[in-house]
Amino acid sequence: MISRRKTVMSVAAAVSMAMMFAGCGAGGNSADQKDDGSMMTVTVYDDLANYQGVQKGWFAKLVKDKFNMKLNYISPNVAGGGSTLFDTRSAAGNLGDIIITGYGSGRGSKLVRAKLIDDMTPYLSGMSNIKKHKDATDALNRQIGQKSGVWAIPGSVSTRKPTVAGEGLEPTFGPYVRWDLYKAIGYPEINTLEDLLPVMKGMQDKARAESGDNSIYAMSLFKDWDGNMMNNVKQPACYYGYDEMGFVLAKADGSDFESITQKDGIYDRVLKFFNEAQRQGLVDPESTTQNYDTMNTKYKNGKVLFSFWPWLGQAAYNTNENRAAGKGFMIAPLKDQKIFSYGATPNGGTTMIALGSKARNKQRLVKFIDWLYSSEGVYDSGAQTGGAAGPKDLNWTVKDGKPVLTDFGSKVLNGGKANVPTKWGSGSYTDGISQLNFPTELVSDIDPGTGYSFNATLWPSEIEKANDSPLNKDWSEHMGGAKTTMEYLEKNKMIDIAPGATYVQPDEDSRISTLRGSVKTEIVNDSWKAVFAKSDDEFQKIVDGMRTQTDGLGMKQVLDFDMKNAKDQDKARKAIVREYSKSGADAASK
Template sequence: MIKKGFHKNIKKAAAWTLTAVMAASMAGCGGGKADTPAVSETEKNTAVSASEEGNSAAAESTQSGESKYADTLTIDFFTKDANYQGIQSGWFAKIVKDKFNLEINIIAPNISGDAVYQTRAAAGELGDIIHLSAEQMKDCVDSGLIMDITELAGNSESLKRFETGAKSLSDYFGTGDAIYAFPTNASTEAKPTDCSQMRYNAPENGFYTRWDYYYELGCPEIKNMDDMLKVSKQMQDNHPLSDSGKPAYAFSLFPDWDGKWLATASKYCIMYGYGGSTGYILFNSDASKSFTLEDEDGMYYKVIEMFYKANQMGILDPDSSTQSFDELTAKVKDGAAFSSPFPITEYNTPEHVEEGKGQGFVPVGDMNYAPLGYSPYGQGGAVAMGSNVKDPERVFEFFEWLSTPEANMLTYAGPEGLTWEEKDGRPCLTEYGKSALQGGSVQNVPVPEEWGGGNYGDGSNKLVTSIDYQMDLHPKYRETYDTGSWSSTIEENRNKIHDEWTEVYGYEWPLEYLEAKDMIHPFPGNSFREPADPSDIKTIRSECNQILTEYSWKAIYASNDDEFRQLWQEMKNKLDGFGYQKVLEFDWKNFEDAKAAVQEVLNAG
């Protein structure tokens, strides 16, 4: 057992918790307050002024809370990431109505299907505000579906913060100095070399397993993948059944997120240092090391081999290749699955964690975590106004307002005075907020009528579109917009799992441990945008994606070592038969451009 005693120098603003009260989000993550630079009151006030005022018209409606517009306008908001379709309702709708006299009709391909994009684009009516991937946005700019907002944006104090990302998109679109779109999830406060995939001061990707089972074993040191398997086997042998009496497995996977590869395998690649990719090439945080997916010396192959070994040992869930992510989380909640490459914390109820039961992060000796850094260029998405937008000036005021700290706090923390309040110069959840926002996962608790009525979750912002990144820093508070990473929330939610973790490793939080052991090297935010595949490459890649995912699963379930190697070679032969090497030539060229962009950031310090 690796006992070092309690770490004496507690960083109060650090953040790590795996309770249901602060369940980890897989949509995004970032650092807490601990490593943010000191900022003078003058700098704070200047930042707040530039960020919150916006242009004069938007500021008027925002500050008064009353719209200057007499007529209600319904706008179409096409958003690629939303999981809700229809009219925005509830407390957030009330705020937008009061400020801008707008109603928002959300159009979501996740609900209506991908064909809605093609149909509406062909008709020239994607929406008044449009959120797409940068690649799709380029197609729409080329087709004349996007409004040139250069003049409007040039007068916006709030959007000036995102000028770097907007100009990068213009370069990508080939529109010169004209601005057509802004990046989504862009960061303007944190540095590009700071880690953004670190919520609650624990890595988003790593070896997460049942802490109570591991602690029961005496917390044996885990040096590498083989030790991960060995310890996982011991835990499963000691706990072969779930709480309901069903078979339990140390490893349980799912295919929902698979595309060009097994998504769960890619998460372990990030844990081992490979967080960058161009097509079928993965590379480390400074782009000095790289490999292709089929390479037997590469990390992807090693992870697939680890899953194969897990199956041979009887510790891989036989449903892994067919079950949905929702089915997996149900198993976690029942205790039927307990190891994963990112936190799945359905078992971590307040009752369980107070008893020391639940999933937690366990360091592996040879891990070299390569999370994304913060990026002024965003994280691949773009948001714009349609060329046929209704009432451009009013819609732009709303568009601009969405980039302000006020709108970000509403989106991620809810209304001030209802879910949160300022105490001693920092944001704190109210008692109502603690019920409504359980670790950033909104709950359907009743909303007072004066705030719009209905239920909190139903009335929350459904757009899933933000120019500002959730884990960037509020210019006044110097804390993230994510309530789960607030120092006030962290201090209130430490539990038995955290105390035992500190007892074992000698540090209060995993981030401190990883930094001390030099096990974390963020992939810096940079200007590289992967170009669209030419038509011939796109066709070949589609075939190769299917082969890579199909044979990765086949190899995992191979009956013995010989069959595992045979299947991998068969996969390589098929890939070459479909033109894989031609795709790699294209990917390697992109890698060189990505490497140059990464080196530019690193050289700039």
């Protein structure tokens, strides 16, 4: 997931300096200042934003009309320099008026101790949307060492059970193939991961023969997201219920915890699969040098036939035109798959939104935060973060008691470009979306006002439209009549849901970090060498050498740390299931 998840850095020295300045600053004095309602510019320190500067467009107009505020984003992602921006602003004693950041690795508790964020409790009268998430704010308090107060609200909060999939129509991971070419070679059976090899070979041969283009490859890889391991190798492991925790691949149900260097383990299996694909000429030779954007362009141009994720292949290639022509990526019927799925998160994720201690007009800011957790706020602020339908009356309306997209909404939510009507401001719809990049609630959750999801792709009207395309019709006919990927996976027990618990990894000491740096470099480099080995003997020599080298570099010490974290995460998942079951039983008895 997606996954381009960002680990937020925590720097004790900067926060320690903030503690020294905290006693000298204005601190909470601004709470006593009367708000005259005049226009105010709000500094939003946002670790998730990919934009820096003042919010523009329709979302800016909406915030101005409702709160008479301008949002000015401070974004480490844009500013660069790692944690420098956080360090500098923390040391000055003022991180921002509104703060969006991760609370793991001790960061949340340090922000409280340094008096960089304020307890929102004095401002919560009438704030029903924040109050409805009391369980989530209490859980966050436990993580940051606070016994009372509302110091922040976590993102991605869900009203659904932690044992249901948190995704929408598609899982985060899955073996997606160019269905039109899979159809062209006769829908061959795919019993195991290894059975994909002859299928991909047939698809590649067919595509090249039809187009005369020998630059088409079944698979294309990239290095951008490599971390503790070769990221691309991890993805098929997710098809069998595994996800990563450092150097550990852990099953969603807690039944298995493997080192990525384990002989004949799942990582080993996928390395062999990739190597065999490469030796059959199925892997793009530019994989070792290209970045994600270059590879993504190849998907858009029909040059790659297999996708690790729906949000890559489908997003790039499944245009309305291609789907109407029966072309596009759909999940393959891999018979032994048990795909890892992230469960819904009743207590939210590991990022939070907080009130800066030096902010003016705190009541107005808390009203804004409360609005973000309202149904309207989820629709309007969630347009960037993966599927919220956007503003009512612009993108959608209610017809015969059900939500439906307007012509404008259908266009802009399916990749089209359009300027917003004058009453909504000015400029293009895309340029005006919220730059917060912070999902307050899961967009796959249900809007109590409509009875349907915040995500338009889950509406009956949109599912009906999607299934009317030749591509979807043919896929459904060959997948037991399933109307969606999730329906197919759930019906065939091919999904493994990791209960949606909020687990925050503890700080790792400098010794572990140093060892990890050396070990992961060896693993990543040797993994790429193994994928491009020219024989079984060369492959095995590289993989065996990787195990020997990493053992000598301190793999065991780091693995012990990661293994404990993986098992603690599993305990947290089991605990949230028990907690939710108990609260459900208590509610039923009242």
